[in-house]
Amino acid sequence: MLIDFFLNVKNSGINVTLKELLDLVNALDKRIINPKIEEFYYLSRSIMIKDEKYYDRFDRAFSIFFEGVENLDVDFLKDEIPEEWLRKQFEKTLTKEERKKIESLDDLEELMKKFMETFNEQKNRHQGGGKWIGTGGTSPYGAYGSNPFGIRIGQDGNRNFSAAKVWDKRKYMNLDDDVEVGTRNIKVALKKLRKFKRINGNDELDIDETIKKTANNGGYVDIRLKPERKNQVKVLLFFDVGGSMDPYIKLCEELFSAAKYEFKNMEYFYFHNFIYEGVWNNNDRREEVVEIKDIVNKYGSDYKIIFVGDASMGIYEITHINGSIEHYNEKPGESYFYQIKNHFDRVAWLNPIPKEEWEYSQSISYTKHLIENKMFNFTIDGVNQAVKYLSK
Amino acid sequence: MKKFTSTNSYIATHDLELAVNSSMILEKPLLIKGEPGTGKTLLAEEIAKSIDTNIIKWHIKSTTKAQQGLYEYDAITRLRDSQLGDSRIQDISNYIVKGKLWEAFEAKKKVVLLIDEIDKADIEFPNDLLLELDKMEFYVYETKENIVAKNRPIVIITSNNEKELPDAFLRRCIFHYIKFPERDTMEQIIAVHFPKIKKKLLSEALDVFFELRDVPGLKKNPSTSELIDWMKLLLSDDIPRDVLLERDESKAIPPLHGALIKNEQDVQMLERLRFMLRRGK
Numbered sequence: 274m275l276i277d278f279f280l281n282v283k284n285s286g287i288n289v290t291l292k293e294l295l296d297l298v299n300a301l302d303k304r305i306i307n308p309k310i311e312e313f314y315y316l317s318r319s320i321m322i323k324d325e326k327y328y329d330r331f332d333r334a335f336s337i338f339f340e341g342v343e344n345l346d347v348d349f350l351k352d353e354i355p356e357e358w359l360r361k362q363f364e365k366t367l368t369k370e371e372r373k374k375i376e377s378l379d380d381l382e383e384l385m386k387k388f389m390e391t392f393n394e395q396k397n398r399h400q401g402g403g404k405w406i407g408t409g410g411t412s413p414y415g416a417y418g419s420n421p422f423g424i425r426i427g428q429d430g431n432r433n434f435s436a437a438k439v440w441d442k443r444k445y446m447n448l449d450d451d452v453e454v455g456t457r458n459i460k461v462a463l464k465k466l467r468k469f470k471r472i473n474g475n476d477e478l479d480i481d482e483t484i485k486k487t488a489n490n491g492g493y494v495d496i497r498l499k500p501e502r503k504n505q506v507k508v509l510l511f512f513d514v515g516g517s518m519d520p521y522i523k524l525c526e527e528l529f530s531a532a533k534y535e536f537k538n539m540e541y542f543y544f545h546n547f548i549y550e551g552v553w554n555n556n557d558r559r560e561e562v563v564e565i566k567d568i569v570n571k572y573g574s575d576y577k578i579i580f581v582g583d584a585s586m587g588i589y590e591i592t593h594i595n596g597s598i599e600h601y602n603e604k605p606g607e608s609y610f611y612q613i614k615n616h617f618d619r620v621a622w623l624n625p626i627p628k629e630e631w632e633y634s635q636s637i638s639y640t641k642h643l644i645e646n647k648m649f650n651f652t653i654d655g656v657n658q659a660v661k662y663l664s665k
Numbered sequence: 666m667k668k669f670t671s672t673n674s675y676i677a678t679h680d681l682e683l684a685v686n687s688s689m690i691l692e693k694p695l696l697i698k699g700e701p702g703t704g705k706t707l708l709a710e711e712i713a714k715s716i717d718t719n720i721i722k723w724h725i726k727s728t729t730k731a732q733q734g735l736y737e738y739d740a741i742t743r744l745r746d747s748q749l750g751d752s753r754i755q756d757i758s759n760y761i762v763k764g765k766l767w768e769a770f771e772a773k774k775k776v777v778l779l780i781d782e783i784d785k786a787d788i789e790f791p792n793d794l795l796l797e798l799d800k801m802e803f804y805v806y807e808t809k810e811n812i813v814a815k816n817r818p819i820v821i822i823t824s825n826n827e828k829e830l831p832d833a834f835l836r837r838c839i840f841h842y843i844k845f846p847e848r849d850t851m852e853q854i855i856a857v858h859f860p861k862i863k864k865k866l867l868s869e870a871l872d873v874f875f876e877l878r879d880v881p882g883l884k885k886n887p888s889t890s891e892l893i894d895w896m897k898l899l900l901s902d903d904i905p906r907d908v909l910l911e912r913d914e915s916k917a918i919p920p921l922h923g924a925l926i927k928n929e930q931d932v933q934m935l936e937r938l939r940f941m942l943r944r945g946k
Contacts, residue, residue, distance in 0.1 A: 288832070292836050293836065296691060296693070299691060300687050303690050303691070305683070305686060305691075306683065306687075311679075312683065315679070315680040315684070316683055316687055319683065319839050319840055319841050320687065320839060322840060323696070323832075323835035323836070323838065324840070325842035328842065478741065494744055494747070494748055496741065496744065496745075
C-alpha cells in the first residue's frame with residue numbers, strides 16, 4: 274500500500290525518489306507517529322515534499338488515494354443527486370476570485386445545465402479523464418480536478434471519517450506556481466556569462482610570485498598578494514512590456530535580478546513591441562524616456578545586450594515610419610534597432626514563444642533576420658545557447 | 666529521547682512538532698521555510714531549550730563558503746611564524762581554525778546546529794555540504810584526520826526562498842513550511858508573550874492586524890514578530906481602547922503603525938486607501 278501511495282504521489286507530478294520512500298518506511302518503523310491518518314499525512318508530507326509549492330499537489334494526491342482506499346464501495350453516482358444539494362456543494366467550494374471568474378465566464382445556470390446533460394449521458398463511475406464526472410480529472414464536473422470552474426461533487430457529506438480534513442482544505446493552493454523555467458536552472462546558465470578579472474585591493478596570496486621572490490631572497494619568505502578575481506560582465510536587458518508579454522515579465526525580472534549579483538553591472542530597459550527612439554527606465558513611469566542614442570553613447574561596446582520579447586506584432590511596426598502603435602516615429606523601428614545592433618558586439622534575443630512557431634509569424638522571422646539569427650528560445654536550452662554566444 | 670512540543674514561550678502547530686520529531690528520530694536535517702517573521706530561527710533555540718542542550722548558530726552570508734563551516738587552515742600565519750622561528754609551527758594543527766560544524770561534531774552532548782538563511786549563500790553552497798550533513802563526518806587534509814560526530818547534532822536549516830536549493834540537498838532533508846498562523850494559533854502565540862493581556866484588546870488588535878494583512882498589494886505583509894512588537898508598544902503606551910476602534914473614521918491607519926508597516930510606500934498606500942474609503946461613504 275505504501276508503494277501504491279508513493280507511485281500515486283509520483284504520478285501527480287511531484288518528484289519523489291526511492292530515498293524518500295525508504296525514509297518514510299524507516300520513520301514508520303521507528304513509530305514516530307500514532308496510527309492516525311492525520312499524523313500519517315503530516316509525516317509523509319514532511320518527508321516526501323521538499324518545496325511548499327508542491328503542498329497543494331500533494332494534498333490532492335493524498336486525498337484521491339485515501340478516497341480510493343476508504344470508499345471502495347461508495348459510488349456517488351448510483352443514485353440521482355438532488356440538484357439543490359449539488360449547487361450548495363458547488364458554491365461552497367469556490368473561492369471569491371473563482372466565483373468572480375465564473376461570473377465573467379459562464380453562467381452558473383448554464384454550467385448546471387451542462388452538468389446535468391453530461392450526467393445523463395454517463396453510465397458508470399469514472400476516475401481521471403477530461404470529460405466525465407468522477408474524481409481527479411480536469412473535467413469541470415467531479416472532485417479534486419484542476420478545473421477552476423468545475424463542479425465538485427462533494428466529499429464532505431459522504432464519507433465515513435470526520436469532515437473537513439486538512440488535505441481537503443487545500444490551504445497551499447496559492448503556492449503552486451508551475452513555473453516551467455526554474456530560477457535555479459536559469460541562474461546556473463547565466464553564471465556561465467561570468468568573466469573574471471583581477472581588480473581592487475590585494476587580498477589573495479599570489480603563490481607563484483611569492484615563490485619567485487622568496488627564491489630571489491635566498492630562502493627568506495617574501496609574501497606577495499594579488500587582487501581577488503571579480504566578475505566583469507556587464508549586461509543591458511531590454512524587456513518587451515504590455516500586451517502579450519505581460520505574463521512573462523514578472524518572471525523575467527525575478528530571474529535576472531536574482532542573477533544580478535553575478536554581474537558587475539546590469540541595467541533594465543523596457544519597450545513596447547519594438548525599439549523606437551527611446552526606451553523606459555521604469556515601467557511605471559513611462560514619461561522618463563532614455564533615448565537610444567544616449568544608450569549607445571553611454572555604454573561601451575563590451576556590454577552584452579539581451580532582448581526579451583515575443584516579437585509578435587504587425588510587420589509594419591518594424592519596417593514603417595509611423596508604424597508604432599503608440600506614437601509617431603520618424604524613422605522605422607528597425608533603424609533604431611540597427612543602432613543598438615551595430616554598436617554592441619554581442620546582442621541576443623530571448624523569445625518565450627516556442628521555436629517551432631517562429632516561421633509562421635512574419636514579425637518573428639523578420640526580427641530573427643535583423644538580429645542575424647541570434648534569437649533563442651526562452652527555455653533552459655535556449656538560455657544556455659544564448660549565454661554561450663554572448664560569452665564568446 | 667525527549668520529544669519536542671510547544672513550550673510556554675513558543676507555540677508550535679502539530680504538523681511542525683511532528684516534523685521536528687521525525688527529523689530528530691531519523692537524524693536528518695530539518696529544512697524550515699516560511700514567511701519572514703514566522704519564527705524560523707526561534708524554533709532552533711526552542712528545540713535546544715526543550716531537550717536541554719546548547720545551540721550552535723552558523724549564520725550564512727553571501728560570501729560564506731562551505732569549507733568555513735568545517736575548518737580553515739591559516740597558512741599565512743604559519744609561514745610568518747616560520748620566519749620567526751616559533752616552535753608552534755612544528756604542529757600543523759595549531760593553524761587549523763575550527764568551524765561551526767566541527768564544533769558541533771565535537772560537542773560532548775547532542776547539540777542543535779542552526780544553519781541560518783542558507784539561501785543567502787552561493788547556489789553551490791548546499792551541494793558542498795552534502796556528505797558532511799549526510800554522514801556527519803569530514804576529512805582534514807592538513808592533519809590527515811577524519812572528524813566524525815560524537816553525537817549527531819540536530820541540524821536545523823532555515824531558508825527565505827531567495828534561491829532555489831538543489832535537489833540532491835533537498836532529498837537529504839525533512840522539510841516543513843511554516844504557514845502563517847491562523848487566528849486561534851495567533852491568539853495562543855500572543856497569550857504566550859503577553860499572559861496578562863485583556864481578551865478584548867487582544868481580539869481588537871488581531872482584527873486590525875488581519876485586516877491589514879488582507880490589504881492587497883502591500884510590499885511587506887506584517888508578520889508575527891511585527892505583531893508582537895506592535896502589541897508591546899500598545900501595552901506600554903497604554904493606548905485607550907477606543908483609539909483602536911475608531912480606525913475607520915478619522916485616523917488614517919492603525920496607531921503606532923511604525924511597528925507593523927516597514928515601508929513608506931505601504932504607509933502612503935494605506936492612507937490613500939483609507940481616504941478613498943471615507944470618500945466612498
